[in-house]
Amino acid sequence: GAGVSQSPSNKVTEKGKDVELRCDPISGHTALYWYRQRLGQGLEFLIYFQGNSAPDKSGLPSDRFSAERTGESVSTLTIQRTQQEDSAVYLCASSTGLAGTTTYYEQYFGPGTRLTVT
Amino acid sequence: AQTVTQSQPEMSVQEAETVTLSCTYDTSESDYYLFWYKQPPSRQMILVIRQEAYKQQNATENRFSVNFQKAAKSFSLKISDSQLGDAAMYFCAYRAFTGNQFYFGTGTSLTVIP
Numbered sequence: 269g270a271g272v273s274q275s276p277s278n279k280v281t282e283k284g285k286d287v288e289l290r291c292d293p294i295s296g297h298t299a300l301y302w303y304r305q306r307l308g309q310g311l312e313f314l315i316y317f318q319g320n321s322a323p324d325k326s327g328l329p330s331d332r333f334s335a336e337r338t339g340e341s342v343s344t345l346t347i348q349r350t351q352q353e354d355s356a357v358y359l360c361a362s363s364t365g366l367a368g369t370t371t372y373y374e375q376y377f378g379p380g381t382r383l384t385v386t
Numbered sequence: 387a388q389t390v391t392q393s394q395p396e397m398s399v400q401e402a403e404t405v406t407l408s409c410t411y412d413t414s415e416s417d418y419y420l421f422w423y424k425q426p427p428s429r430q431m432i433l434v435i436r437q438e439a440y441k442q443q444n445a446t447e448n449r450f451s452v453n454f455q456k457a458a459k460s461f462s463l464k465i466s467d468s469q470l471g472d473a474a475m476y477f478c479a480y481r482a483f484t485g486n487q488f489y490f491g492t493g494t495s496l497t498v499i500p
Contacts, residue, residue: 301488310390310477310490311431324486357429372419372438375488377431 270294272378274360280384281350289345289381293362301375302335302345303359311359317343350385357382388413390480392491399468400499406453407463407494409478415439417483420454420461425475425493434476437461465496473498 273292281287293300298319303311313327317337328334332351337343347354361375389412399405411420422434437445437454444452449469453462465472478491 308492310392310492311479311488313487313489316486318486327487359429359431361431372436374433375431380429382429 272360272362272376274358274378274381276381277379278382278384280386283352283385284349286346286348287350287383289347289358289383291343291345291360291362291378293340293343293360294376296340297362297364297376298340299363299373300337300343301361301363302343303361304329305357305359305380307356314345314358347383350383352385355383355385388415388480388482388489390478390489390491392478392494394494395492396495396497398497398499399465401468401470403468404464404466405468405496407465407476407478407496409461409463409491411459411461411478411480411489413459413480413482415482419481419483420452421479421481421488422450422452422461422463423477423479423490424472425477427474431477435463468498470498470500472496 275290300317302314305311315335316324332348335345357380359380361377363373363375391410418439420437424432424434435445435447435450437452444454449466451464475493475495477493480489
Protein backbone atom coordinates (compact mmCIF):
# COMPACT_ATOMS: atom_id res chain seq x y z
CA GLY A 269 0.00 0.00 0.00
CA ALA A 270 0.98 3.65 -0.20
CA GLY A 271 3.28 5.09 2.39
CA VAL A 272 3.19 8.48 4.07
CA SER A 273 3.25 11.25 1.51
CA GLN A 274 4.07 14.92 1.95
CA SER A 275 3.64 17.91 -0.28
CA PRO A 276 5.21 19.95 -1.57
CA SER A 277 8.57 18.23 -1.74
CA ASN A 278 10.33 21.58 -1.75
CA LYS A 279 9.09 25.05 -0.93
CA VAL A 280 10.89 28.34 -1.29
CA THR A 281 9.21 31.35 0.27
CA GLU A 282 10.02 34.90 1.15
CA LYS A 283 10.48 35.99 4.72
CA GLY A 284 7.18 37.12 6.20
CA LYS A 285 4.96 34.92 4.02
CA ASP A 286 2.77 32.12 5.35
CA VAL A 287 3.29 28.53 4.24
CA GLU A 288 1.20 25.40 4.51
CA LEU A 289 2.71 21.92 4.46
CA ARG A 290 0.64 18.81 3.93
CA CYS A 291 0.94 15.25 5.21
CA ASP A 292 -1.11 12.27 4.03
CA PRO A 293 -0.68 9.45 6.54
CA ILE A 294 -1.04 5.76 5.82
CA SER A 295 -4.70 4.84 5.73
CA GLY A 296 -5.90 3.59 9.10
CA HIS A 297 -3.06 5.13 11.07
CA THR A 298 -4.50 6.93 14.06
CA ALA A 299 -1.33 8.64 15.23
CA LEU A 300 0.54 11.38 13.38
CA TYR A 301 3.71 13.29 14.24
CA TRP A 302 5.35 16.39 12.80
CA TYR A 303 9.09 16.92 13.20
CA ARG A 304 11.52 19.63 12.14
CA GLN A 305 15.04 18.76 10.98
CA ARG A 306 17.44 21.65 10.64
CA LEU A 307 20.57 21.21 8.55
CA GLY A 308 23.03 18.93 10.29
CA GLN A 309 20.69 18.32 13.20
CA GLY A 310 18.48 15.56 14.48
CA LEU A 311 14.71 15.62 14.46
CA GLU A 312 12.85 17.99 16.76
CA PHE A 313 9.38 16.95 17.83
CA LEU A 314 6.73 19.54 16.96
CA ILE A 315 3.27 18.08 17.48
CA TYR A 316 1.47 14.76 17.93
CA PHE A 317 -2.09 13.84 16.97
CA GLN A 318 -3.89 10.73 18.19
CA GLY A 319 -7.34 10.12 16.74
CA ASN A 320 -9.81 12.69 17.99
CA SER A 321 -7.90 13.43 21.19
CA ALA A 322 -6.46 16.86 21.87
CA PRO A 323 -3.05 17.10 20.17
CA ASP A 324 0.22 17.31 22.09
CA LYS A 325 1.51 20.70 20.95
CA SER A 326 4.36 20.90 23.42
CA GLY A 327 7.04 20.95 20.73
CA LEU A 328 5.75 23.88 18.68
CA PRO A 329 8.48 26.55 18.87
CA SER A 330 6.26 29.63 18.69
CA ASP A 331 2.71 30.74 18.09
CA ARG A 332 3.57 31.21 14.42
CA PHE A 333 3.37 27.44 14.11
CA SER A 334 0.07 25.58 14.08
CA ALA A 335 -1.20 22.25 12.81
CA GLU A 336 -4.53 20.69 12.11
CA ARG A 337 -5.81 17.21 11.54
CA THR A 338 -9.38 16.10 11.15
CA GLY A 339 -9.91 12.62 12.55
CA GLU A 340 -7.43 10.18 11.04
CA SER A 341 -6.95 11.99 7.76
CA VAL A 342 -4.67 14.58 6.26
CA SER A 343 -2.73 16.98 8.45
CA THR A 344 -1.49 20.45 7.59
CA LEU A 345 1.31 22.33 9.32
CA THR A 346 1.08 26.09 8.92
CA ILE A 347 3.89 28.52 9.56
CA GLN A 348 2.87 32.16 9.64
CA ARG A 349 5.18 35.10 8.97
CA THR A 350 8.07 32.80 8.10
CA GLN A 351 11.56 33.62 9.33
CA GLN A 352 14.90 32.45 7.98
CA GLU A 353 15.40 30.23 11.03
CA ASP A 354 12.32 28.28 9.91
CA SER A 355 14.33 26.89 7.00
CA ALA A 356 14.48 23.14 7.56
CA VAL A 357 13.09 19.83 6.42
CA TYR A 358 9.68 19.13 7.95
CA LEU A 359 8.97 15.44 8.39
CA CYS A 360 5.69 13.74 9.08
CA ALA A 361 5.25 10.24 10.48
CA SER A 362 2.22 8.08 11.19
CA SER A 363 1.63 4.94 13.21
CA THR A 364 -1.18 2.56 14.00
CA GLY A 365 -1.50 3.01 17.72
CA LEU A 366 -1.15 5.06 20.81
CA ALA A 367 2.13 6.56 21.84
CA GLY A 368 2.40 6.98 25.56
CA THR A 369 1.77 3.31 26.17
CA THR A 370 4.04 0.40 26.86
CA THR A 371 3.28 -1.08 23.46
CA TYR A 372 5.43 0.19 20.67
CA TYR A 373 3.89 1.07 17.34
CA GLU A 374 6.38 1.76 14.58
CA GLN A 375 6.45 5.21 13.03
CA TYR A 376 6.44 5.36 9.26
CA PHE A 377 8.00 8.52 7.91
CA GLY A 378 7.26 10.55 4.83
CA PRO A 379 10.00 11.99 2.61
CA GLY A 380 9.65 15.45 4.11
CA THR A 381 9.20 18.96 2.79
CA ARG A 382 12.31 21.07 2.45
CA LEU A 383 11.41 24.66 3.33
CA THR A 384 13.73 27.48 2.38
CA VAL A 385 12.95 30.99 3.60
CA THR A 386 14.79 33.70 1.66
CA ALA B 387 14.70 16.69 29.86
CA GLN B 388 15.92 13.72 27.96
CA THR B 389 18.96 14.21 25.74
CA VAL B 390 20.52 11.94 23.17
CA THR B 391 24.16 12.43 22.19
CA GLN B 392 25.96 11.08 19.16
CA SER B 393 29.59 12.11 19.42
CA GLN B 394 30.68 10.91 15.97
CA PRO B 395 29.48 13.31 13.26
CA GLU B 396 31.11 11.17 10.55
CA MET B 397 32.32 7.60 10.27
CA SER B 398 33.66 5.52 7.42
CA VAL B 399 34.05 1.80 6.91
CA GLN B 400 35.42 -0.46 4.22
CA GLU B 401 32.88 -2.59 2.43
CA ALA B 402 32.45 -5.96 4.20
CA GLU B 403 34.02 -4.66 7.40
CA THR B 404 32.34 -3.91 10.74
CA VAL B 405 31.63 -0.47 12.16
CA THR B 406 30.21 0.69 15.48
CA LEU B 407 28.25 3.90 15.94
CA SER B 408 28.03 5.38 19.43
CA CYS B 409 25.09 6.86 21.29
CA THR B 410 24.60 7.97 24.86
CA TYR B 411 21.46 9.32 26.46
CA ASP B 412 20.33 10.91 29.64
CA THR B 413 17.08 10.06 31.37
CA SER B 414 15.61 9.61 34.82
CA GLU B 415 13.08 7.09 33.52
CA SER B 416 13.53 3.38 34.13
CA ASP B 417 11.38 2.15 31.27
CA TYR B 418 11.93 3.40 27.75
CA TYR B 419 12.66 2.49 24.15
CA LEU B 420 15.81 3.17 22.20
CA PHE B 421 16.03 3.20 18.43
CA TRP B 422 18.42 3.50 15.56
CA TYR B 423 17.05 5.09 12.41
CA LYS B 424 18.68 5.31 9.00
CA GLN B 425 18.16 8.32 6.76
CA PRO B 426 19.43 7.91 3.18
CA PRO B 427 19.67 10.87 0.79
CA SER B 428 16.00 10.38 -0.05
CA ARG B 429 15.34 11.82 3.45
CA GLN B 430 12.94 9.04 4.38
CA MET B 431 13.68 7.78 7.89
CA ILE B 432 13.78 4.00 8.23
CA LEU B 433 13.76 2.11 11.51
CA VAL B 434 16.85 -0.09 11.75
CA ILE B 435 16.51 -1.60 15.21
CA ARG B 436 14.67 -1.13 18.49
CA GLN B 437 15.56 -1.99 22.09
CA GLU B 438 13.27 -2.06 25.10
CA ALA B 439 15.10 -0.96 28.23
CA TYR B 440 13.67 -3.77 30.37
CA LYS B 441 15.19 -6.40 28.09
CA GLN B 442 18.69 -7.43 29.01
CA GLN B 443 19.30 -9.17 25.73
CA ASN B 444 20.71 -6.96 23.00
CA ALA B 445 18.49 -6.58 19.94
CA THR B 446 19.68 -7.99 16.62
CA GLU B 447 18.32 -7.56 13.11
CA ASN B 448 20.35 -9.45 10.52
CA ARG B 449 23.66 -7.55 10.13
CA PHE B 450 22.64 -4.92 12.69
CA SER B 451 23.05 -5.39 16.42
CA VAL B 452 23.19 -3.15 19.44
CA ASN B 453 25.25 -3.03 22.61
CA PHE B 454 22.88 -1.72 25.26
CA GLN B 455 24.48 -0.75 28.55
CA LYS B 456 21.65 0.54 30.73
CA ALA B 457 23.74 1.58 33.71
CA ALA B 458 26.11 3.51 31.47
CA LYS B 459 23.20 4.86 29.38
CA SER B 460 24.95 3.76 26.25
CA PHE B 461 23.38 2.32 23.10
CA SER B 462 25.79 1.60 20.25
CA LEU B 463 24.95 0.16 16.84
CA LYS B 464 27.18 -2.41 15.19
CA ILE B 465 26.91 -2.97 11.46
CA SER B 466 28.59 -6.15 10.28
CA ASP B 467 29.59 -6.98 6.71
CA SER B 468 28.99 -3.37 5.67
CA GLN B 469 27.40 -2.85 2.29
CA LEU B 470 27.35 0.16 -0.02
CA GLY B 471 23.64 0.54 0.68
CA ASP B 472 24.37 1.10 4.34
CA ALA B 473 25.75 4.56 3.54
CA ALA B 474 23.40 7.06 5.18
CA MET B 475 22.85 9.26 8.22
CA TYR B 476 22.13 7.22 11.33
CA PHE B 477 20.13 8.66 14.19
CA CYS B 478 19.83 7.35 17.69
CA ALA B 479 16.48 8.07 19.37
CA TYR B 480 14.77 7.67 22.72
CA ARG B 481 11.16 7.46 23.84
CA ALA B 482 9.88 6.96 27.34
CA PHE B 483 7.38 4.12 27.71
CA THR B 484 4.61 6.48 28.63
CA GLY B 485 5.62 9.49 26.57
CA ASN B 486 4.57 10.84 23.21
CA GLN B 487 7.84 12.48 22.31
CA PHE B 488 10.79 10.95 20.57
CA TYR B 489 14.20 12.54 21.24
CA PHE B 490 16.80 12.27 18.51
CA GLY B 491 20.56 12.68 18.45
CA THR B 492 22.31 14.85 15.88
CA GLY B 493 23.24 11.91 13.70
CA THR B 494 26.32 10.13 12.35
CA SER B 495 27.06 10.21 8.64
CA LEU B 496 28.30 6.80 7.56
CA THR B 497 30.37 6.40 4.40
CA VAL B 498 31.04 2.94 3.00
CA ILE B 499 34.22 2.69 0.97
CA PRO B 500 34.20 0.16 -1.88
